[in-house]
Amino acid sequence: VRGGAVRWIGGGLAALAIALLATAAARAQSAGEWRSSRELWRETCGYCHNDRVARELRGTGISARLLISAVRSGPGGMPSFAPSEVSDAELEQLAEWIAAQPSPSASSSDRGARTPRHGSRERPQ
Amino acid sequence: MPSRTVLPAGISNLVLERALAELRRVVGADSVLRGSEPLLPYEKLMIPAAQDEFEPAAAVLASSLAEVQGVLAVCNKYRIPLWPISTGRNFGYGSAAPATAGQVILDLKRMDRILEVDPVLCTALVEPGVTYQQLHDYLRERKIDLWLDFPADGPLVGPVGNTLERGTGRTPYADHFAHACGMEVVLADGRVLRTGMGSLAAQPKSPSWQIFKYGYGPYLDGLFTQSNFGVVTKLGLWLMPAPAAYRTVLVQYSRDEDLARAVETVRPLRLSGTIANPCTLANATLRLTEFARREDLFQGSGPVPDGLLLAAARQHGIAPWNLSFSLYGTPEQIAPNLQIVTRAFEDSGGRVVLDYRDGTQSNELNLRAFSLLDWAGGGGLIWLATVSAARGADAVGQRDLARGILAQYGLDYLATETVYGRDLHHLAAIVFDRRDPQVRLHVRDCVRELISAFAQNGYGIERASIDFMDAVARTYGETRREVNRTLKRALDPNGILAPGKSGIHEERS
Numbered sequence: 001v002r003g004g005a006v007r008w009i010g011g012g013l014a015a016l017a018i019a020l021l022a023t024a025a026a027r028a029q030s031a032g033e034w035r036s037s038r039e040l041w042r043e044t045c046g047y048c049h050n051d052r053v054a055r056e057l058r059g060t061g062i063s064a065r066l067l068i069s070a071v072r073s074g075p076g077g078m079p080s081f082a083p084s085e086v087s088d089a090e091l092e093q094l095a096e097w098i099a100a101q102p103s104p105s106a107s108s109s110d111r112g113a114r115t116p117r118h119g120s121r122e123r124p125q
Numbered sequence: 126m127p128s129r130t131v132l133p134a135g136i137s138n139l140v141l142e143r144a145l146a147e148l149r150r151v152v153g154a155d156s157v158l159r160g161s162e163p164l165l166p167y168e169k170l171m172i173p174a175a176q177d178e179f180e181p182a183a184a185v186l187a188s189s190l191a192e193v194q195g196v197l198a199v200c201n202k203y204r205i206p207l208w209p210i211s212t213g214r215n216f217g218y219g220s221a222a223p224a225t226a227g228q229v230i231l232d233l234k235r236m237d238r239i240l241e242v243d244p245v246l247c248t249a250l251v252e253p254g255v256t257y258q259q260l261h262d263y264l265r266e267r268k269i270d271l272w273l274d275f276p277a278d279g280p281l282v283g284p285v286g287n288t289l290e291r292g293t294g295r296t297p298y299a300d301h302f303a304h305a306c307g308m309e310v311v312l313a314d315g316r317v318l319r320t321g322m323g324s325l326a327a328q329p330k331s332p333s334w335q336i337f338k339y340g341y342g343p344y345l346d347g348l349f350t351q352s353n354f355g356v357v358t359k360l361g362l363w364l365m366p367a368p369a370a371y372r373t374v375l376v377q378y379s380r381d382e383d384l385a386r387a388v389e390t391v392r393p394l395r396l397s398g399t400i401a402n403p404c405t406l407a408n409a410t411l412r413l414t415e416f417a418r419r420e421d422l423f424q425g426s427g428p429v430p431d432g433l434l435l436a437a438a439r440q441h442g443i444a445p446w447n448l449s450f451s452l453y454g455t456p457e458q459i460a461p462n463l464q465i466v467t468r469a470f471e472d473s474g475g476r477v478v479l480d481y482r483d484g485t486q487s488n489e490l491n492l493r494a495f496s497l498l499d500w501a502g503g504g505g506l507i508w509l510a511t512v513s514a515a516r517g518a519d520a521v522g523q524r525d526l527a528r529g530i531l532a533q534y535g536l537d538y539l540a541t542e543t544v545y546g547r548d549l550h551h552l553a554a555i556v557f558d559r560r561d562p563q564v565r566l567h568v569r570d571c572v573r574e575l576i577s578a579f580a581q582n583g584y585g586i587e588r589a590s591i592d593f594m595d596a597v598a599r600t601y602g603e604t605r606r607e608v609n610r611t612l613k614r615a616l617d618p619n620g621i622l623a624p625g626k627s628g629i630h631e632e633r634s
Contacts, residue, residue: 043258047280047492054495073165077498077506079214079281080169082221083158084186084234084254 035090037097044081045098054078059103064095071095131180133206133227134624141182144203148185151195156186167213167221167230171498171506172590173559173568179222179591181208184230190358194315196231197356200621201313206631207231208623209356211253211286216278217506217554218290219591224625236358241335244269248306248335249362253285260284261490271364274298277485277494285360289350290588293543293550295485297401297453298365300545302350307334309359310349313617318355320346335361351588352609353623354616367488368453372463375481376470377444378406383474384446384524384542385517390473391448391544392515399462402486404450404544406520409438411539411554414500415493416441419537427535448475451486500539503558505565507572510588511579515549523551523584530578531555534571550587576600589627598628 035043048054054077057067068091074080086094132141149157158164159182167184168176185207187193200207208228213221221230237254242263251260257279264271273279274294276287288301298304308320318324321340325331338344349355378387384406391404413422413434422437423429435445452459452466467477484491498504509527513519520542528538531553540553553575557568569592576586576593580600589597598606609629613620620631 043262043280047490048495052496053493053499072162074169075504076502077171077495077504079216079220080166082166082184082213082232082234083163084232085212 037090037094040086040090040094041098044086045094048078056104057098058101062099064092064099067095067098068092131177131182131227133182133229134225136203136205136227140203141205144199144205145183147199147202148196151199152185152187152192156188158184158186164230167210167232169220170222171217171504171559172219172592173505173507173557173565173572174592175562175565178226179219179224180226181223181230182227184232186232186235188235190236190309190311190317193231193233193236193311193356193358194317197311197313197315197621200229201315201619204619204621205229206621206624209233209253211289212256212281212283214278214282214286215290217508217590218588222591224591224594224623228624231356233356233358239263240359242267242269242271242364243335244271246336247271247364247366249364250307250335250359251284251362252359253357254283255285256281256283258490261488270367272296272298272367272488273364274301274304275485275490278492279485280490280492284362285357288360288362289357291350292588293403293545295402295405295483296365296451296488298363299403302347304363305346305360306336306338306363307359307361308346308349308357310355310357312355313619313622317358318345320349335363348612351627353626353629354612356622369455370459371451371453371487372459372479373449373451373481373483373486374463374466375478376448376475377478378446378448378475379444380474381445385521386473387446387448387475388515388517388520388542388544388549390469390475391450392547394466394469395515395544395546399465400450401453402451404448406446406448406542406544408524408538408540409434409443409445409447410537411497411541412443412447413438413441414497414539418502419500420502428532428537444476449481449483449486451483497539497554497556500537501556501558503560503564505555505557505559505568507555507568507590508588509551509553509555509572509575509579510586511551511584512587513549513551513584515544515547519584520549520551522582523549523579526578526582526584527551527553527575530571530575534567534574536568536571551584591625594625595628 049057071081071091132138145157145159164181164184167181170176185196187196206228208223209231210221211233233253235254236252238252239255239260241250257273257275261273274296276282276292276294288305291302293299293301307323310318312318321334321338322331323334324340349357387406394400395404417437419429422433452462470477498506511523513523527540531538536555540551543550555568558564572593573596576596579586586597613629624631
């Protein structure tokens with residue numbers, strides 16, 4: 001067998017410890033929790049808007065109004081986001097946060113500079 | 126508020142307004158959306174249909190089981206059709222849009238509680254609005270060492286919607302419905318059914334609801350997938366204990382004609398359990414979308430010529446067929462299995478690349494799949510999802526059939542062929558510029574022909590977009606459709622739930 005070491009996953013023993021200690025199942029997370037703009041960026045926008053799938057938005061001077069419109073309508077290949085997922089107030093704050101952010105790096109937003117990606121992309125369903 | 130012209134079939138504007146007024150009393154005025162702008166997010170399409178073809182009349186945002194029951198009572202009273210969505214992200218199959226224009230979206234995204242995670246028995250109970258991202262964060266924050274299995278758009282979608290559509294992922298728990306256990310379903314008349322062990326009279330709930338699927342009597346859960354017989358408001362999940370280690374392997378086949386040998390090599394390794402997760406063969410064009418757009422390679426009409434395609438693929442280390450899978454377990458378990466699979470794939474002519482990275486096989490969320498939508502520009506995507514036996518000849522048969530018809534329509538062939546076990550799933554992504562109405566019509570003609578040709582060759586469609594649900598239902602014959610209609614009449618006599626879903630239409634009493 002060629003190649004390097006098997007990829008170990010941290011926490012195998014920790015999981016066992018948790019399982020042994022758990023006297024009751026972990027319960028409940030309340031719905032409708034307010035999320036910060038940074039959190040929304042991390043768990044949604046940032047997956048694509050990183051110059052790999054779609055262009056970076058931070059530091060581009062894009063207006064908050066345009067962002068709000070794009071989030072609701074989903075231009076091109078972008079999904080749309082309903083108010084049940086991102087409330088009007090969250091979206092307004094997020095758009096202002098993005099518009100005010102500096103560029104995260106000096107990397108170009110030119111799609112020609114697209115970085116090769118690794119990993120497969122099968123089955124978006 | 127501006128009035129929309131789109132109305133439910135057979136319902137006047139006055140009746141709809143009356144119903145919406147009552148719905149506002151159920152869910153709150155701010156949770157009933159009507160008018161062009163508020164409904165925009167529900168109208169976004171990737172499929173080759175015009176945006177107004179599947180316009181909803183309104184959207185109702187429910188936050189609880191009681192609100193869902195209240196909404197159903199009003200809609201039964203006025204016979205308003207409702208299209209339930211969980212996250213509304215059925216990309217390439219219709220997203221959030223209803224199967225017919227004028228339905229009222231029942232948006233369950235706000236029902237997003239993770240009700241229970243049992244780290245000992247490795248189960249969870251979640252509501253429809255929960256996303257894989259949310260569940261992933263929940264487990265990580267609590268240091269619960271369980272893995273999720275998600276589709277390639279995992280961060281944005283959720284286990285309830287994906288399971289109900291019978292979606293799949295890439296780990297050993299890839300068949301999501303097979304790893305679901307127990308549903309809470311609100312029937313059209315407002316009664317609440319808990320399936321499997323969930324109907325036991327134990328309080329507050331049966332302790333084995335998420336443990337044993339079947340309970341007593343007929344096993345009902347399948348009736349509520351790809352159907353319109355109830356609104357699922359809770360779903361039990363089985364989660365995979367994080368393996369001690371894993372190793373993801375890529376096998377590259379340098380010739381298009383190697384596809385059959387690859388499938389013949391994979392099948393016994395899957396059936397014996399040597400490989401525990403589905404083995405996906407991705408073609409060069411699909412893999413290339415990670416690195417390039419079509420216009421970077423070719424500016425002419427018709428499919429990108431093979432020579433250009435393969436030259437670009439070589440530049441990026443992509444082969445005509447790229448097989449990936451993982452081995453999971455302890456290092457001691459992985460080592461001998463790695464020897465077995467390496468030998469088998471090398472003997473079949475494949476080039477084995479160890480330590481390939483694919484987050485969907487190892488609990489890492491990403492959205493890199495979205496660059497697929499950039500291939501042709503214009504954001505158009507419709508899937509052709511078909512099934513055959515896991516035989517080399519059928520893999521080739523499906524490839525040739527799809528590629529031939531797509532080429533006739535001037536479209537590129539981007540596809541995976543995945544061996545789950547005995548079954549092989551062929552998934553072709555038809556990407557196009559949906560800004561051009563002529564292109565949309567052209568793609569629709571192409572999909573219509575694909576559906577017909579695949580069915581005639583015995584390759585059934587296993588999941589269909591809203592614009593082809595009737596066409597696909599017809600390929601399964603009249604008896605199947607009549608049984609569906611009988612169930613629909615029994616469970617939803619007013620036909621208010623998602624008319625047209627999977628080709629099952631309302632038959633109003």
